[in-house]
Amino acid sequence: MIASRRHLVTGSAAALAFAGLARLAGAQDRPETVTADELEADVYHSEVTGYGRLVRDPAGLFDLPEGFSYTVVSRAGDRMSDGLITPHKLDGMGCFPVDGDRVALVRNQELKGLDGARGPFGADGALASTIAADRIYDHTDDGLPMPGGTTTVIYDLKARALVSHHLSLAGTSTNCAGGRTPWGSWLTCEETTQGKGVEAQKDHGWVFEVPSGLKGLADPAPITGLGRFRHEAAAIDPRTGVVYLTEDMGDGFGLFYRFLPADPRRLHAGGRLQALALPEGADADPRNWESVYWRQGEVRDARWVDLDGVDNPYEDLRYRGHAKGAAWFARGEGIYFGEGELYFACTSGGPAGGGQIFRYVPSVHEGQPGEADQPARLQLFLEPKDKAVMEMCDNIALAPWGHLFVCEDKIGGINYLRAVTPKGRAYTMGRNAAPGAGDVAQNSELAGVCFSPDGSTLFVNVYSPGLTLAITGPWSRFKA
Numbered sequence: 001m002i003a004s005r006r007h008l009v010t011g012s013a014a015a016l017a018f019a020g021l022a023r024l025a026g027a028q029d030r031p032e033t034v035t036a037d038e039l040e041a042d043v044y045h046s047e048v049t050g051y052g053r054l055v056r057d058p059a060g061l062f063d064l065p066e067g068f069s070y071t072v073v074s075r076a077g078d079r080m081s082d083g084l085i086t087p088h089k090l091d092g093m094g095c096f097p098v099d100g101d102r103v104a105l106v107r108n109q110e111l112k113g114l115d116g117a118r119g120p121f122g123a124d125g126a127l128a129s130t131i132a133a134d135r136i137y138d139h140t141d142d143g144l145p146m147p148g149g150t151t152t153v154i155y156d157l158k159a160r161a162l163v164s165h166h167l168s169l170a171g172t173s174t175n176c177a178g179g180r181t182p183w184g185s186w187l188t189c190e191e192t193t194q195g196k197g198v199e200a201q202k203d204h205g206w207v208f209e210v211p212s213g214l215k216g217l218a219d220p221a222p223i224t225g226l227g228r229f230r231h232e233a234a235a236i237d238p239r240t241g242v243v244y245l246t247e248d249m250g251d252g253f254g255l256f257y258r259f260l261p262a263d264p265r266r267l268h269a270g271g272r273l274q275a276l277a278l279p280e281g282a283d284a285d286p287r288n289w290e291s292v293y294w295r296q297g298e299v300r301d302a303r304w305v306d307l308d309g310v311d312n313p314y315e316d317l318r319y320r321g322h323a324k325g326a327a328w329f330a331r332g333e334g335i336y337f338g339e340g341e342l343y344f345a346c347t348s349g350g351p352a353g354g355g356q357i358f359r360y361v362p363s364v365h366e367g368q369p370g371e372a373d374q375p376a377r378l379q380l381f382l383e384p385k386d387k388a389v390m391e392m393c394d395n396i397a398l399a400p401w402g403h404l405f406v407c408e409d410k411i412g413g414i415n416y417l418r419a420v421t422p423k424g425r426a427y428t429m430g431r432n433a434a435p436g437a438g439d440v441a442q443n444s445e446l447a448g449v450c451f452s453p454d455g456s457t458l459f460v461n462v463y464s465p466g467l468t469l470a471i472t473g474p475w476s477r478f479k480a
Contacts, residue, residue: 047427049480050429061469068474070472072469080151082166088111090466091110091395092175093105093108095452097453106150108177109150113147113194118147138173147173149167150218166216176190176248185210190208193315209267227257227310227312229318233395234246241264242258244258252349255317256326258304273310276327278301287349298380308320332346341361343358354387358378361378390406397450404420415445417430446461
């Protein structure tokens with residue numbers, strides 16, 4: 001049997017601002033018990049209306065339902081307030097309150113060494129001389145800073161206008177997604193294991209912390225306890241301080257991790273890195289590739305296996321974890337912690353490789369003695385049957401009213417911004433309107449979806465060439 005879906009309200013201010021919409025989402029909750037057959041029959045055989053049909057954007061940027069509109073917050077190539085250049089390949093992003101009507105967006109750029117011309121230092125790298133050398137993590141073989149990292153954008157919600165923007169982490173590589181901390185910083189993740197001597201002067205594959213209130217550049221110190229692997233995203237349980245991490249391996253053989261910190265507010269202080277295992281151990285295959293391990297809606301007990309050698313110099317951490325019984329996941333991507341539970345996306349899971357979304361409910365004794373007696377639970381929450389409804393789920397975020405917003409990342413078609421109700425029904429929220437379906441340079445993935453704390457504004461990135469959009473509209477007009 002499946003427990004009813006709870007609201008996933010992420011902040012009291014947003015809950016108050018959208019109490020009416022939260023009640024609407026609550027009205028969609030299921031009865032206290034629902035069978036797997038009922039869930040299977042109910043989900044993804046039809047869409048809900050949501051906010052209605054998309055209206056073609058005359059500017060050819062982003063299509064939205066009637067009544068909604070967007071503001072272009074910044075574009076790749078724009079000069080920033082610090083004199084540097086807004087980078088291309090804008091990916092994961094988090095939103096933080098500043099004061100009054102202002103919020104801070106900390107935003108990744110997924111650039112590697114060869115992308116230097118599209119980075120923050122200009123086509124020739126000359127602008128790198130304007131920042132302190134000790135604020136740069138690493139350089140390429142030619143001595144220029146690695147072009148990955150983060151930018152911080154200050155945006156006025158009421159004026160719907162950019163206030164300032166600046167580089168906030170420098171010299172990293174392939175910064176993909178990440179996650180917010182309860183104390184107001186952004187964990188930015190390197191989706192690479194590029195090693196020292198391979199067009200780099202240091203090892204990569206780390207997580208870095210960027211305080212959202214910084215006016216300049218963060219200390220580029222990797223949090224080595226979080227492991228070295230192809231990181232995608234991170235989420236923290238504010239109750240326990242446990243950090244959950246996804247791994248994006250293109251071959252679909254990745255793990256799902258958690259980090260038990262020695263000091264929940266100081267991740268650099270170290271801790272234990274573990275990988276998730278299911279009751280069948282290494283024989284469990286939640287990807288549903290070769291055979292159906294489980295059906296949508298089904299739940300399994302979860303356990304965790306300890307990992308050693310997490311600095312991973314031989315790039316075999318996932319294989320060592322699997323040998324200890326950890327389960328494979330297919331391209332772990334976005335992750336988001338709600339109220340007592342988290343969701344994470346696997347881009348190429350499912351029999352058709354169209355993607356999966358999992359729901360994880362921690363043990364009441366998460367990471368502590370007694371956990372084995374009351375284990376955490378993992379549910380196959382969504383496995384799309386129709387790629388026209390949702391395909392290749394990537395970055396995710398929960399709206400204040402409990403709907404899960406999902407960015408698509410696919411090649412060979414148009415990329416959409418989708419959403420899923422607490423009842424498990426999908427609807428379409430937006431569409432990359434650029435021409436050239438299948439041409440990544442023309443119709444790229446969407447990324448970095450997140451909401452302002454008051455719930456009024458949805459932010460999303462168009463990965464390439466690089467746009468950050470702020471979307472507003474009649475959120476309370478939702479129709480099931």
